[in-house]
Amino acid sequence: MNPVLAFDCEKAAEEICQGIRHAMVSAIGRRGLVLGISGGIDSSVCAALAVRALGKDKVIGLLMPEQDSAPESGDLGELLAQHLGVRYETQSLSVALESLGCYQWRDDAIRELVPDYVDGNGSGNGWRNKIVIRGGMDGQINRYELVVEDPEGKRQQIRLPVKQYLQIVAATNFKQRIRKTLEYCWADRFNYAVLGTPNRLEYDQGFFVKHGDGAADIKPIAHLYKSQVYALARHLGLPDAICSSTPTTDTYSLAQGQDEFYFALPYERMDVALYAYNASWSPSRLATEIQISEEQATWVFGDIARKRKTTRYLHAAPVLLEPVPLESASPDL
């Protein structure tokens, strides 16, 4: 971890646990927490913190794979749940997503660009796909490209027109939204609340689906940079396979790093860039710190500013056109 992000792991963990307990009592009023366990570092650390805060009998983990999930995600999720000793349930989303048209809409959009594309339906025998971001580190306006790989491993990469891009993203956003629907179902069953797992990069830069993974009653690590989440994972003694995992979106059938899809840089350097932006560093100082050109540092700062601004609505509650007071009209009531 870059030294500028160094922090006291034990102090941070304790403060988060106290914060969770306080929020449960003062703001949430439920008896426990439900969270989706993806096998990734963020949900693993959140689960460990929830267990430490409330006890393992007050935390439920949900493993929610679908046909495009990497098999190792489920393995890591089970490993984590067993390590923590929490109740966990596995429920595949594939049938629900199929029924809703998630895969069909996505594949229809892909076939408009790659007519031969045939999805493998999770069999591992068909074509695979992902979306990657391009341009930001070259001073260009961000654009998205579709990557498809046929069963023989031959890849094509095509710039996505807006129509197909929007259809693919809208279809795949079903995954995050159906996961959240299930989390709230389980929360309602037990009078629990839902814990959201974004780290600071994701929260600040709007890397989440509104009413999907962006929905939650509490987000206990939203103030921690991704590097700090990794450090906390080791401090909390999580299994090495989880602590050493590479972050992926686990949303597309081809492996997709978060920096391929959304961020300008891999997380270790993106963390420092966001820290530097918040601390008003000059581009030249950032450039020296993470070994990019000063010009690229300027572009990264611009990208951070634009993403923060343009994703603000993802955080926002619905707009009301007139104030609607929700406090009790009488202090006696």
Next chain:
Amino acid sequence: MENIRKKVRSFLLGNYLFTEDESALDNDVSFLESGLVDSTGMMEVIFFIEETFSISVDDVEMVPENLDSVENLVAFVARKQGVAA
């Protein structure tokens, strides 16, 4: 170029500002900096100029200097079409 400017402004005013009030949009304002459009909006703008003016925007041409204001867009489209300023 005036015809290009008129079509570009009409598209932006109608789709992102929901008005016909010409004073709502300055020709030299950055779309991205002002928040008028986000990265998805830029994809829509690019699609619009490709379709409307029968041009193709290459990857290397997707820079703010070509696309990130009315004036930049108009000048870029005109260059692509070979229209004299």
